[in-house]
Amino acid sequence: MTHVRMTWMMCTSSITDITCNMFRVMRSQIVLHVGDIELHADSKEAEPTVLDLIIGARAGLSRPRDVRKHIRRGIAERALREGEHFRREFSSRQIGAVGISRRNDSHSDQRAPSSDNFPSRQPGAVGMPQRIEEEFWLTESGTLKLITRLRTPQADAVVDEMIRVYRQAISELRAPEPPAPARLLSEVAHGPRVGDSAIQRREVAFYCRAAANACSASIQSIHGFVRREFRVPGIYHLSVLLWPQAKALLEALGMGRLMLPKRRPRLLPAHPNQQRLWS
Numbered sequence: 001m002t003h004v005r006m007t008w009m010m011c012t013s014s015i016t017d018i019t020c021n022m023f024r025v026m027r028s029q030i031v032l033h034v035g036d037i038e039l040h041a042d043s044k045e046a047e048p049t050v051l052d053l054i055i056g057a058r059a060g061l062s063r064p065r066d067v068r069k070h071i072r073r074g075i076a077e078r079a080l081r082e083g084e085h086f087r088r089e090f091s092s093r094q095i096g097a098v099g100i101s102r103r104n105d106s107h108s109d110q111r112a113p114s115s116d117n118f119p120s121r122q123p124g125a126v127g128m129p130q131r132i133e134e135e136f137w138l139t140e141s142g143t144l145k146l147i148t149r150l151r152t153p154q155a156d157a158v159v160d161e162m163i164r165v166y167r168q169a170i171s172e173l174r175a176p177e178p179p180a181p182a183r184l185l186s187e188v189a190h191g192p193r194v195g196d197s198a199i200q201r202r203e204v205a206f207y208c209r210a211a212a213n214a215c216s217a218s219i220q221s222i223h224g225f226v227r228r229e230f231r232v233p234g235i236y237h238l239s240v241l242l243w244p245q246a247k248a249l250l251e252a253l254g255m256g257r258l259m260l261p262k263r264r265p266r267l268l269p270a271h272p273n274q275q276r277l278w279s
Contacts, residue, residue, distance in 0.1 A: 032172060034165045040137060041173055048169040049087055049137035050162075052146075058161070059147055060154040070149055071136050079149070085142030092130045140166040188239045195236030200243070204235060211253035215260045222250070225260060 032039045032048060037058075039048040056067030074080035082088060138146060143162050147155050194200045208222045215222070223235045226246055232238050238246055252258035 030173065032169045034168045037165050039165070039169045041169075044173050046173075047139050048166060048173065049139055050143060050165075052086075052136040052138060055138060055143055055146060055158075055162075058154070058158050059150045060152045060158075061150070067146070067150070068134070068136065071146060074146065074149060080142060080145060085139055085145060087137040087139075089135050089137060091133050091135055188241055192240050193236060194238050194240055194243050195234075196240075200240070201236060203247075204238075204243070207247055207250040207254070208235070211250045211260075214254045214256060217260055221260065222253070225253075226250070 030041045030044065032041065037050065037054060039050050041048045052067050052071060053064045056064030059067070061067055071080060071086070075082075080086060136142075140162070143166070144159055147158050147162065152158075194204050208219055208226075211217075212219050212222045226235050226238065226249070227233070229249065230238055230242055230246060249258065253260060
C-alpha cells in the first residue's frame with residue numbers, strides 16, 4: 001500500500017518542476033504525497049489537485065510543458081471548466097545565468113546568455129530576469145479528461161494510476177482526527193521529556209534552584225512539589241508539553257507570588273508492606 005504523507009504549507013515555497021525552478025507564493029495549503037506525486041488542497045474538505053506538468057510527464061509527453069497547450073485547447077472547446085476541472089495560478093519562473101529554464105528542451109536551440117548580462121549566477125539574485133507563467137492545478141475529473149485527450153500510449157495506465165492516487169489522497173484528507181484531549185494525553189504520556197535534552201535539563205535545574213532559594217527550601221522539596229502537581233515520578237520525567245505550566249509555577253514561587261505548600265501529614269496508616277519496608 002502506498003504511504004500518504006500530509007503536511008501544511010503556509011509560506012512562500014520553492015518548487016523544482018520537470019524543467020526549471022519555480023518560485024511561487026502560495027496560500028495556506030495542505031500538501032499530500034502519494035508515492036512520488038504531490039497534491040495540494042486548500043482544506044480538508046476541498047478536492048485535491050495536481051500540477052499540470054506532473055500529468056504531462058506521467059502521460060509520456062516528450063515535452064511535459066506541452067500539456068498546457070492541450071489544456072488551453074480544452075478550455076477553448078469548453079471541455080475543461082475552471083473550478084470544476086482545474087484551478088488557475090500564476091508563478092514567477094526565473095531565468096538563470098546558465099541559460100533559460102527551457103535548457104532541457106530538446107527542441108530549443110537557444111544558447112545560454114553570457115554572464116555579462118546578469119549581475120549574479122545564483123538563482124534569486126537581484127536583477128535576475130523572471131517570466132510569469134500560467135499553470136493549471138487539476139482536479140480528479142480534470143486530470144482524467146485531460147489524459148484521455150492526450151491519447152498517448154501510457155494513457156490507460158496513467159488513468160488507473162491517477163484514480164488510485166486521488167482516492168488515497170481524498171481518503172487521507174477526510175480521515176477523522178482523534179479528539180484534541182486524546183491527542184494531548186497521548187503526547188503527554190508518550191512524547192518527549194524535559195530530561196531528554198541537556199539544554200532543557202539545565203533550564204529546569206535553574207528554575208528549581210531559583211525557587212528553592214526564594215522559598216528557603218531544599219531542591220528536593222521543590223522537585224517534590226512539581227512531581228505532586230503534575231503526577232510524574234521525577235521532575236525530569238515531565239513532558240515538554242507540561243513544562244511551560246511547571247515553569248510558570250516555579251517562577252511564581254521564585255517571585256513570591258506563590259507559597260510552597262506544606263506536606264499534609266499522613267492521616268491513614270501506611271500500607272503493611274510499607275511498614276515492613278521501613279521497620
